[in-house]
Amino acid sequence: MMISNSFGLKAKAKNHIHINTLDDLSMLDEVNQDEILILGAGTNVILSDYYDGTVISVQLKEIEINGNCIAVGAGLNWADLIEHCLINQLYGIENLTHIPGSVGAAPVQNIGAYGVEISSFIRSIECFNLSTRKVETLNNDQCEFSYRHSIFQLKNYIILKVNFIFNKSFEPNLSYPALSDFLKDNSIDSSSITPRALSESIKDIRNSKLPDPKLLPNVGSIFKNPILRTNDFDRTFLVGHRWDQADGYSKFSAARLVELIKPELIIPNTLGFYANHSLVLINNGGASFDEVINLLNQIQSKIYEQFKIQLVIEPEIIGS
Numbered sequence: 001m002m003i004s005n006s007f008g009l010k011a012k013a014k015n016h017i018h019i020n021t022l023d024d025l026s027m028l029d030e031v032n033q034d035e036i037l038i039l040g041a042g043t044n045v046i047l048s049d050y051y052d053g054t055v056i057s058v059q060l061k062e063i064e065i066n067g068n069c070i071a072v073g074a075g076l077n078w079a080d081l082i083e084h085c086l087i088n089q090l091y092g093i094e095n096l097t098h099i100p101g102s103v104g105a106a107p108v109q110n111i112g113a114y115g116v117e118i119s120s121f122i123r124s125i126e127c128f129n130l131s132t133r134k135v136e137t138l139n140n141d142q143c144e145f146s147y148r149h150s151i152f153q154l155k156n157y158i159i160l161k162v163n164f165i166f167n168k169s170f171e172p173n174l175s176y177p178a179l180s181d182f183l184k185d186n187s188i189d190s191s192s193i194t195p196r197a198l199s200e201s202i203k204d205i206r207n208s209k210l211p212d213p214k215l216l217p218n219v220g221s222i223f224k225n226p227i228l229r230t231n232d233f234d235r236t237f238l239v240g241h242r243w244d245q246a247d248g249y250s251k252f253s254a255a256r257l258v259e260l261i262k263p264e265l266i267i268p269n270t271l272g273f274y275a276n277h278s279l280v281l282i283n284n285g286g287a288s289f290d291e292v293i294n295l296l297n298q299i300q301s302k303i304y305e306q307f308k309i310q311l312v313i314e315p316e317i318i319g320s
């Protein structure tokens with residue numbers, strides 16, 4: 001059975017299980033935990049051509065609203081949740097508009113964009129614990145969220161439902177430079193911006209910087225921005241491409257690091273970087289898993305050799 005993925009890699013799996021109701025979890029009794037791959041929309045994975053195990057797709061899509069708390073099935077499309085929040089005056093995630101994928105995958109890497117991370121709006125998560133074989137609820141602290149990280153990356157849980165808590169009053173976060181510049185350039189008054197206008201602005205910015213995976217297959221950012229001790233680097237290093245954090249650490253632009261070593265890379269014709277964003281690797285057609293991995297390894301070693309920075313790959317690499 002083919003596995004759909006936004007990088008357009010030809011990938012198959014031995015088995016596929018769809019979780020449409022909680023009763024379907026009993027199907028997991030038949031499969032060994034070592035052979036399970038939980039997948040949403042496949043927009044953050046690099047897949048080898050054959051997965052010798054069972055792909056689990058959670059298809060639960062219910063939405064229950066209780067005041068500003070909302071419980072959402074993991075299988076709902078992220079874009080549908082954004083729209084639902086806008087319609088129901090639930091505020092906070094406008095800056096996360098137009099991130100592809102499913103609600104269930106959003107907590108896994110704690111999706112973030114334009115100064116907002118989803119972990120700020122998660123009250124708890126209902127999931128199936130693959131070790132205890134029971135449905136459990138983890139509160140926000142138990143999810144161990146940080147930048148592009150959560151406990152779910154350990155692969156011990158299937159996320160079934162996410163319980164969000166949103167704001168009832170609209171307090172837009174417009175601090176991110178690319179966003180405030182866009183509003184200024186388009187004469188949008190930031191003091192009276194509506195939630196819909198903010199969401200549309202984010203969509204416009206993203207469309208100008210990121211390729212549509214349906215036209216140019218990609219997984220968004222291919223590396224995480226490294227967060228490193230400020231004092232370990234000269235103040236002039238990556239100036240204009242680094243952001244000091246409050247705790248003695250700085251976030252450095254992985255895109256800039258890739259640009260600096262790009263001329264030295266040997267890139268196969270099947271792969272390339274998007275012209276408007278050097279952190280977005282594109283499948284030009286017919287790229288193989290090995291070509292992707294070789295190129296990513298090449299980038300990591302060159303950056304390590306030159307800057308002693310170990311870049312971490314953002315999408316999950318799923319080998320055979």
Ligand SMILES: Cc1cc2nc3c(=O)[nH]c(=O)nc-3n(C[C@H](O)[C@H](O)[C@H](O)COP(=O)(O)OP(=O)(O)OC[C@H]3O[C@@H](n4cnc5c(N)ncnc54)[C@H](O)[C@@H]3O)c2cc1C
Pocket residue numbers: 006037038039040041042043044045058074099100101102103104105106108109110111112113152157158159160210211212213218219220221316
């Ligand atoms: C053009 C483009 C732009 C992007 N921009 C951003 C961005 O701005 N910010 C950002 O953070 N990300 C971004 N991404 C990455 C991606 O959209 C997100 O990570 C998204 O949440 C992935 O959703 P998915 O359903 O496709 O997950 P998948 O790719 O299917 O899975 C991703 C990971 O989550 C796990 N997973 C999926 N569902 C579940 C579940 N129910 N239970 C447990 N684990 C699960 C998988 O095992 C895998 O490890 C972008 C991707 C693209 C293609």
